Amino acid sequence: MDLIDALRSRRSIKQLEGDVSDADLRELIELATWAPNHRMTEPWRFTILRGAARDRFGALGAEILGRDSNLTGEAREIALRREAGKALRAPVIVAVSTRTDADPVIAEEDFAATAAAVQNMLLAAPARGYGAMWRTGDLAHRSETKAFLGLDPSDRIVAFVYVGKPVDSAPAPRPREVEGVIRRLD
Numbered sequence: 001m002d003l004i005d006a007l008r009s010r011r012s013i014k015q016l017e018g019d020v021s022d023a024d025l026r027e028l029i030e031l032a033t034w035a036p037n038h039r040m041t042e043p044w045r046f047t048i049l050r051g052a053a054r055d056r057f058g059a060l061g062a063e064i065l066g067r068d069s070n071l072t073g074e075a076r077e078i079a080l081r082r083e084a085g086k087a088l089r090a091p092v093i094v095a096v097s098t099r100t101d102a103d104p105v106i107a108e109e110d111f112a113a114t115a116a117a118v119q120n121m122l123l124a125a126p127a128r129g130y131g132a133m134w135r136t137g138d139l140a141h142r143s144e145t146k147a148f149l150g151l152d153p154s155d156r157i158v159a160f161v162y163v164g165k166p167v168d169s170a171p172a173p174r175p176r177e178v179e180g181v182i183r184r185l186d
């Protein structure tokens, strides 16, 4: 697929299934690392969650929700079960994190570079027959999640990239506003 078409047709695919081969996953991550990166700091890290690791990740989400939620009884059970099941919306989740440099400018640029790396993955996935979705949510900002992933407390989680075979066809694209987001200085 032509790159311009890939840009226009990229969509978040909520439900993914099947499997992602190690070779394909490695290639998606390799492609991610072609993102621009000021000072070549290579700030990104990719933590792959498969199989039982997804169950443990879902259980972590349910545990945190259970601690924070005021829900009781059946509503609580339903909410916790739903939370635990979220990690099963794809066969593979890649947690993409970035290091946090002591210099705030470098830290910000490293975060931006890692976000660009995530977009590379999202654009590359369909070219290999996969769907993908960038998710964050509460878990992306929790120290418990960093500990679970074996990250440093100072690291930042930029994305959970869900990858797999699309269950449904991609939703129709919404129209883009272009003129309204442009300012011209001559």
Ligand SMILES: Cc1cc2nc3c(=O)[nH]c(=O)nc-3n(C[C@H](O)[C@H](O)[C@H](O)COP(=O)(O)O)c2cc1C
Binding pocket: 010, 011, 012, 013, 134, 135, 136, 137
């Ligand atoms: C930084 C970031 C975080 C996101 N986090 C979530 C999320 O936690 N849950 C979710 O459903 N979608 C999340 N998304 C996906 C957006 O909701 C999605 O891109 C948006 O709805 C537009 O749909 P599209 O990607 O198909 O164009 C996130 C996207 C970005 C860029």
